[in-house]
Amino acid sequence: MPVDASRLEAQGLSRVGGRPPYFSYMREVFQRRDFIVSLARYRIEAENQRNRLGVGWVLLKPILNALVFGLVFGILMKSHADTPFFIEFLLIGVFLFEFFSGSLGAGSKSITSNSALVQSLSFPRMSLPISVVTQKFFQLVPTMALLIIALVVMGHRPQLEWLLLIPLLALFYVFCLGMVLIVARLTVHVRDLANLIPFLTRFVFYTTGIFFSFDVRFADHPELLEIVQYQPVYAILSLGRSILLNSDPLYTMDPTLWWITGAWSIGLLVIGSVFFWRAEERYGRVF
């Protein structure tokens, strides 16, 4: 008995393995926002429940991180020679970068490490990478509060301008989400990529100027400074430092960095979401 496709479609059947159109897919993802947020919150709990200090590690980790970098680059290597407010400079860099590297690392495995969930329930898979970035963002917020306290303790007067941190963090979230959507899909095609991500983040770490200031180190190469500002993580970190440390002329805010950050974030989100959606039917595959 030959199958008549048009007759089946008239009876409300559709081909298995098709994906919904982009906008209805994105609407489905938006309807899962409770799922995304709950998954992010529960993950933070679960990560820490076997530790004695529990959720305290959310704060302890970045502090220890900053201590190590402060010791190595501030005291042992003296890379701070001409950088004003070096400790603050380092703290802002380390805390913000942690969000980027954490999102990318966990996000690249967001589909592959959740195969049990993906294979037993049907829901838009994009919820998983979004949830990972959201989880890292929830972990970023208390470290930012910690940073503000540290700045005040070190004698910086709180200013209204510090509120600009909110739109900056929002753009940073969007930027990381776009990146993660791309690597999450690529990792499904080529598992090996998950092994490369740590090298990628380390490369970005050393070339972004976390523990040395590009503006000081390459002050005599203006063309290099011109190029590096188009590197999105550099732009975001520079903006963060200009917002919080504006009492020194080195950290004067360059408004074009906002445009660069905005363009990267929105651009990556659009590209990433389309790229991820186009392989939606692939993510549950066993082989």
Add this chain to the structure above:
Amino acid sequence: MVASSDRRPVVVVDNVHVEYKVLATGKKATAANTKQSIFSRRRTMQTVHALKGVSFTAYENDSIGIIGSNGSGKSTLMRAITGLTPVSKGNIWASSRPSMLGVGAALIKDLSGSRNVILGGLALGFTKAEIEGLYDDIVDFAGIRKFIDMPMRTYSSGMTARLKFAIATIRDHEILIVDEALAVGDRAFRTRSENRIREIRDNAGTVFLVSHSMSSIRDTCNRVIWIEKGEMKMDGDPEEVIAAYEASS
């Protein structure tokens, strides 16, 4: 065929072939070469022809048992119906996206059972308020209230399967595929879940039950498909097909 043409088709499987390409180590592990380093093993691409042209139509209110020996292609067929495994030839149509329950890992093993219930419900598209309303039903159905606050990694495979079954069946599925998930449950749970399957079927749903337990299939199914070596061997009344299957093995 039990099928009559005036009932609405829910799943149409049309001449489906599935081929896997798998990287396999080329040599047998004999005493001579087990000492070889892992780097020197040759890896070859092997093609496994798991399904060779299967066709059938499932109608609403059908509950179809799938039987066959291990490795006959039953699970592959089910995964193809859910869309998790791509078909290499042929087509599958379905009236809605099927859900599949299989044995295997917990949803998120580091979280407690209660967290998994909430997340599972939210993933299925319920709102938070709805899932809180359904929470007690799910936990009671799974019958694991005592352990609900422990991480799922501490659960036995039977407990995991019960909870997953309870979560997945809160939604009235049009198409539900149960792949051996009942086999690990105890007798009381099996009775409860078989009742639930009948309930889904009566609500215009279609259930596929993959099982090696002929009594489960006799109790819940009105039609049985027998798959052997990737081909459909028989399709029809449970008693007839099961009798033929048991005679052959």
